[in-house]
Amino acid sequence: xxxxRVFAVVFSMSLRRSLAFRTNLLFEALAxxxxxxxxxAALGIVYTQAETLGGWSLGEAIVLFGTYQIVSGLLWTxxxxxxxxxxxxxxxGALDDILLRPVPSIFLASLGTCxxxxxxxxxxxxxxxxxxxxxxxxxxxxxxxxxxxxxxxIAVAVAWASRVLLASLAFWAPSxxxxxxxxxxWQFGRYPVSMYRxxxxxxxxxxxxxxxxxxxxxxxxxxxxxxxxxxxxxAAAILAMLLANIFWRxxxxxxxxxTS
Amino acid sequence: xxxxxxxxxxxRRSFLEWMGFRSFLFTLVVNQAVAPVLGLAVWSAALPExxxxxxxxxxxxxxxxxxxxxxxxxxxxxxxxxxxxxxxxRPHPMVIAPLGENLATRAWHLLIGLPIIVIAMAxxxxxxxxxxxxxxxxxLALAAALRFLFTYAxxxxxxxxxxxxxVTELGxxxxxxxxxxxxxxxxxxxxxxPFGEALPFRAMLGFPAEIATGNLSTQEIVQGYGWQAxxxxxxxxxxxxxxxxxxxxxxxLGG
Amino acid sequence: xxxxxxxxxxxxxxxxxxxxxxxxAANSLFKREHRQIEAVRQVSFDLDPGEVVGFLGPxxxxxxxxxxxxxxILQPSRGDVRVLAHVPWRRxxxxxxxxxxxxxxxxxxxxxxxxxxxSLRFQKVIYEVSDNAFANALAELRRMLDLxxxxxxxxxxxxxxxxxxxxxxxSLVYRPRVLFLDEPTLGLDVSAVGAMRRFIxxxxxxxxxxxxxxxxxxxxxxxxxxxxLLIDKGSLRYDGPLARLSASLTPxxxxxxxxxxxTGPVWExxxxxxxxxxxxxxxxxxxxRAPAATARLLAELPVTDLSVGDPxxxxxxxxxYREGVA
Numbered sequence: 001x002x003x004x005r006v007f008a009v010v011f012s013m014s015l016r017r018s019l020a021f022r023t024n025l026l027f028e029a030l031a032x033x034x035x036x037x038x039x040x041a042a043l044g045i046v047y048t049q050a051e052t053l054g055g056w057s058l059g060e061a062i063v064l065f066g067t068y069q070i071v072s073g074l075l076w077t078x079x080x081x082x083x084x085x086x087x088x089x090x091x092x093g094a095l096d097d098i099l100l101r102p103v104p105s106i107f108l109a110s111l112g113t114c115x116x117x118x119x120x121x122x123x124x125x126x127x128x129x130x131x132x133x134x135x136x137x138x139x140x141x142x143x144x145x146x147x148x149x150x151x152x153x154i155a156v157a158v159a160w161a162s163r164v165l166l167a168s169l170a171f172w173a174p175s176x177x178x179x180x181x182x183x184x185x186w187q188f189g190r191y192p193v194s195m196y197r198x199x200x201x202x203x204x205x206x207x208x209x210x211x212x213x214x215x216x217x218x219x220x221x222x223x224x225x226x227x228x229x230x231x232x233x234x235a236a237a238i239l240a241m242l243l244a245n246i247f248w249r250x251x252x253x254x255x256x257x258x259t260s
Numbered sequence: 261x262x263x264x265x266x267x268x269x270x271x272r273r274s275f276l277e278w279m280g281f282r283s284f285l286f287t288l289v290v291n292q293a294v295a296p297v298l299g300l301a302v303w304s305a306a307l308p309e310x311x312x313x314x315x316x317x318x319x320x321x322x323x324x325x326x327x328x329x330x331x332x333x334x335x336x337x338x339x340x341x342x343x344x345x346x347x348x349x350r351p352h353p354m355v356i357a358p359l360g361e362n363l364a365t366r367a368w369h370l371l372i373g374l375p376i377i378v379i380a381m382a383x384x385x386x387x388x389x390x391x392x393x394x395x396x397x398x399x400l401a402l403a404a405a406l407r408f409l410f411t412y413a414x415x416x417x418x419x420x421x422x423x424x425x426x427v428t429e430l431g432x433x434x435x436x437x438x439x440x441x442x443x444x445x446x447x448x449x450x451x452x453x454p455f456g457e458a459l460p461f462r463a464m465l466g467f468p469a470e471i472a473t474g475n476l477s478t479q480e481i482v483q484g485y486g487w488q489a490x491x492x493x494x495x496x497x498x499x500x501x502x503x504x505x506x507x508x509x510x511x512x513l514g515g
Numbered sequence: 516x517x518x519x520x521x522x523x524x525x526x527x528x529x530x531x532x533x534x535x536x537x538x539x540a541a542n543s544l545f546k547r548e549h550r551q552i553e554a555v556r557q558v559s560f561d562l563d564p565g566e567v568v569g570f571l572g573p574x575x576x577x578x579x580x581x582x583x584x585x586x587x588i589l590q591p592s593r594g595d596v597r598v599l600a601h602v603p604w605r606r607x608x609x610x611x612x613x614x615x616x617x618x619x620x621x622x623x624x625x626x627x628x629x630x631x632x633x634s635l636r637f638q639k640v641i642y643e644v645s646d647n648a649f650a651n652a653l654a655e656l657r658r659m660l661d662l663x664x665x666x667x668x669x670x671x672x673x674x675x676x677x678x679x680x681x682x683x684x685x686s687l688v689y690r691p692r693v694l695f696l697d698e699p700t701l702g703l704d705v706s707a708v709g710a711m712r713r714f715i716x717x718x719x720x721x722x723x724x725x726x727x728x729x730x731x732x733x734x735x736x737x738x739x740x741x742x743x744l745l746i747d748k749g750s751l752r753y754d755g756p757l758a759r760l761s762a763s764l765t766p767x768x769x770x771x772x773x774x775x776x777x778t779g780p781v782w783e784x785x786x787x788x789x790x791x792x793x794x795x796x797x798x799x800x801x802x803x804r805a806p807a808a809t810a811r812l813l814a815e816l817p818v819t820d821l822s823v824g825d826p827x828x829x830x831x832x833x834x835x836y837r838e839g840v841a
Binding site for chain 2: 035043045048049053056175187
């Protein structure tokens with residue numbers, strides 16, 4: 001399919017370009033290592049004072065942090081480079097270039113470039129995950145690992161959809177800049193959602209589904225795969241992507257008939 | 261005296277400039293609020309019985325907004341975009357412009373952040389003791405000055421090359437870990453606590469919040485002020501040295 | 516069959532009214548007032564395949580809006596448009612693969628960190644150009660646009676002229692049948708402008724593509740286009756050969772007269788004076804009266820040189836832009 005080929009080309013070109021700038025690569029690696037280290041250290045300090053956090057042990061919390069880092073890294077690599085400050089693209093005409101091309105605009109606008117250096121963050125997340133798995137009482141089974149992968153895919157899909165939805169706001173309210181806000185809220189996903197008190201916990205599960213990127217996939221590994229997320233997850237992901245598509249097209253219709 | 265008037269001018273100008281970007285400011289403030297609020301959530305979940313956790317983190321939020329420093333974005337990016345030449349031509353010390361911008365930015369952060377602080381206080385039922393707050397105010401001023409000098413010195417590393425992003429990132433991580441954001445210094449493990457108290461990061465962030473929470477003894481407060489004064493002198497000197505050396509290199513090499 | 520068919524095209528924008536002051540800002544929260552801007556009204560024209568047509572008009576006349584409608588970026592309020600038998604704003608893939616738009620103000624879209632060659636390869640993939648066709652097109656464009664010095668440079672590091680060349684290459688590598696050029700010589704230096712014009716002329720000849728070109732520079736249009744569309748305040752004022760544009764836009768003729776030194780005639784008696792000094796003048800005369808005015812000048816003054824011609828196109832267009840069609 002042409003879209004797959006486009007995606008592959010985009011990725012390989014970006015990769016080649018990132019590897020060409022070696023000092024930048026080094027700094028990104030260092031920054032990622034330090035960031036992950038700081039997060040782990042912070043977790044560690046909390047656990048010197050408490051046995052569990054929202055019912056999660058240190059090992060489980062580390063698994064959660066690792067999972068969160070992997071999903072964040074994937075978003076940072078593939079989606080953020082395109083949709084961060086989308087409003088700016090609408091204003092200065094970059095969107096017109098996207099519309100002129102024979103590729104679905106939602107694809108080019110959300111996945112048209114990528115920052116392969118973000119994969120370093122994913123690698124950091126994997127390392128943290130391994131550390132956490134080592135501290136669990138029981139190693140996860142193959143089935144649980146599969147469930148984790150599935151939830152990971154769902155997390156990325158829903159995150160993509162929410163990002164596109166947010167960017168589409170620029171079509172209706174170009175003076176809003178919710179990107180920084182959005183990234184800030186995602187930060188809450190690095191801790192178990194059960195830790196938060198009630199109105200917040202509800203918001204983080206159902207309103208802005210931050211629990212999807214950390215807590216739910218990690219739960220597959222730490223507490224065993226439960227049937228509801230596995231069955232409902234893919235449906236939710238598909239629904240979210242459809243919704244994002246609908247909003248995008250609605251926004252595009254407005255853009256192509258109202259702007260000057 | 262003239263420099264003070266110039267500073268006031270820059271502050272006013274920056275303050276008015278920001279008026280056009282109120283929605284952007286709002287997102288910046290929320291961004292700054294995330295770490296203290298997260299800290300609040302985590303630590304009150306970890307230590308539900310401990311009093312003062314919520315008080316500390318809400319105080320920390322106020323300190324965060326008062327000491328916020330975006331010098332990487334203003335000074336470093338300014339240097340990378342070639343604005344330094346304009347600044348070098350001006351007939352006043354170069355630090356006045358970024359300082360003025362910094363003060364105006366902080367004023368706006370407080371203005372917009374005040375409702376958030378009030379909501380957080382209402383949500384957690386926290387109340388501050390007026391005496392503690394008064395004791396904390398000088399520390400707050402010192403922390404604000406120190407954090408500016410620290411961030412400014414780091415941002416000036418742009419005069420040496422492209423690495424100021426990494427350097428600033430490192431500084432941010434250190435402030436997060438050791439400044440009282442990741443964990444209140446008094447709650448740090450025994451082995452690390454003395455370092456946490458001595459290092460400049462607490463002096464620029466956590467210390468005023470600790471005073472406002474009311475958990476410090478008089479002796480500890482005095483000691484803390486001592487550390488603040490020391491680090492303030494150190495970083496004032498460092499900033500001057502970095503600036504002089506950096507400008508010499510910049511003007512010799514042409515940026 | 517026409518390559519581009521436009522019938523009764525109309526585009527009306529709704530722009531919110533923004534007033535000054537705090538009170539107005541507060542009011543606007545509750546009641547948004549709008550004004551209608553008719554950017555394009557009742558425009559109709561047809562372009563045959565292979566035509567190179569100039570699209571003229573002052574700023575804000577509706578040129579860019581029309582181009583955006585033709586390329587599918589905007590959906591018009593009224594009217595019927597077909598480009599290569601497609602309805603542009605449906606943005607069908609088969610349609611988009613055959614058109615290209617190059618804007619002088621923003622020649623290259625897409626990520627700035629890519630090199631020119633990578634951007635070209637990206638075009639190859641999304642426009643589904645075969646390896647063979649791509650190799651041929653690339654070789655030709657390299658020659659015609661002198662791409663070699665910039666092929667391996669990042670797009671964002673290019674100068675404006677280089678970006679125009681790269682932008683043209685990116686648009687032409689998939690051999691579009693319709694090419695929209697929006698101010699292609701904007702901001703280019705003199706030699707680059709000449710090269711650009713030669714390139715467009717050659718490309719039009721060799722590819723048979725239909726080209727619609729907008730420009731503020733009459734010289735662009737004069738050197739490239741046989742046919743002109745003049746749009747002013749959203750309406751089409753003229754559609755026809757360049758040669759007749761001057762004559763149709765203005766009923767005046769220009770007389771350049773030179774007399775023996777020392778005569779000092781009163782020029783105003785003979786016609787409207789555009790320029791005058793003691794012994795030479797430029798007069799504007801209604802074309803019906805031109806023969807009579809010429810005869811009178813010859814009879815009453817010691818004329819040493821006299822020419823009768825059309826006003827320079829530049830000044831005609833300038834007048835149209837400032838005052839509308841006379």
